[in-house]
Each structure stands twice: as C-alpha cells, then as structure tokens.
C-alpha cells in the first residue's frame with residue numbers, strides 16, 4: 001500500500017512546485033550559477049516526478065518502482081513531502097490518513113479498471 005501511495009504522489013503531487021527565496025548570494029558549487037540574494041527559486045516537483053531522466057516510463061502508474069528492492073531514484077528527485085529542514089511535518093499523519101481513507105473506500109465500494117467501465121457503458125450507451 002505504501003508503494004501505491006508513493007506512486008500516486010509521484011504522478012499527482014498536491015504541491016506542484018516549491019519556492020525558496022535566497023537570503024544571501026549563493027554559488028552552486030561546480031556550476032557557473034550564482035543565485036542572487038532575494039531571488040526566488042522554483043523547485044519543479046511535478047516536472048521532476050515526470051522526467052524520464054529520473055523515472056523510466058514516467059507517465060505510467062507503476063507502484064513497483066517504490067518497492068525497496070527497486071528504488072533507484074535520487075531522493076531529491078522525488079519530493080512530494082519536500083526535503084531538507086523545512087520538509088512536511090505531517091508526513092506520517094498524512095500517510096496514515098491516506099491509508100485509512102483507502103481502507104474505507106475499498107471496504108465500501110467495488111472498484112473497476114477504466115477498460116471494464118468503458119466496456120460496460122459502451123453496451124448501455126452504444127455511442128460512447
């Protein structure tokens with residue numbers, strides 16, 4: 001279940017990007033880039049999560065990529081909870097809440113894949 005949640009948050013991170021403001025000039029080592037004081041830096045979470053350089057077949061929902069034996073990505077290319085000293089304080093609580101919500105949904109409803117639904121509705125409404 002953890003892998004399903006991780007993969008869902010890879011494809012659909014609620015915060016699409018993070019922002020930081022430089023409090024002083026900061027040179028990024030081994031590059032020619034200096035971030036000037038007061039400049040805003042956008043960290044593109046959504047784009048990084050769907051970059052094929054970091055995740056093979058990035059548009060495909062594949063929870064297995066988050067199983068411990070398969071994790072290959074750099075931890076800073078997967079940041080649905082942020083990273084570093086200002087990362088999400090509520091990560092553990094949110095993960096627990098997501099699991100409780102999923103358990104309730106699976107308990108109360110029957111889920112079908114979209115192809116099963118399309119097959120069903122195309123018989124009910126042949127124009128679909």
Ligand code: HEM
Nearest residue numbers: 014015018019080081082085086087088089090091093094
């Ligand atoms: C799916 C649910 C959630 C997601 C994806 C999420 C994501 C994030 C992210 C990405 C940040 C970092 C923002 C940044 O670096 O600028 C953050 C910060 C934070 N989150 Fe969450 N969050 C979630 C739920 C929660 C919950 C349930 C709580 C509290 C009960 C919470 C409390 C906080 C707090 C207090 C911060 C600020 C930490 C700081 O600035 O030091 N979050 N969250």
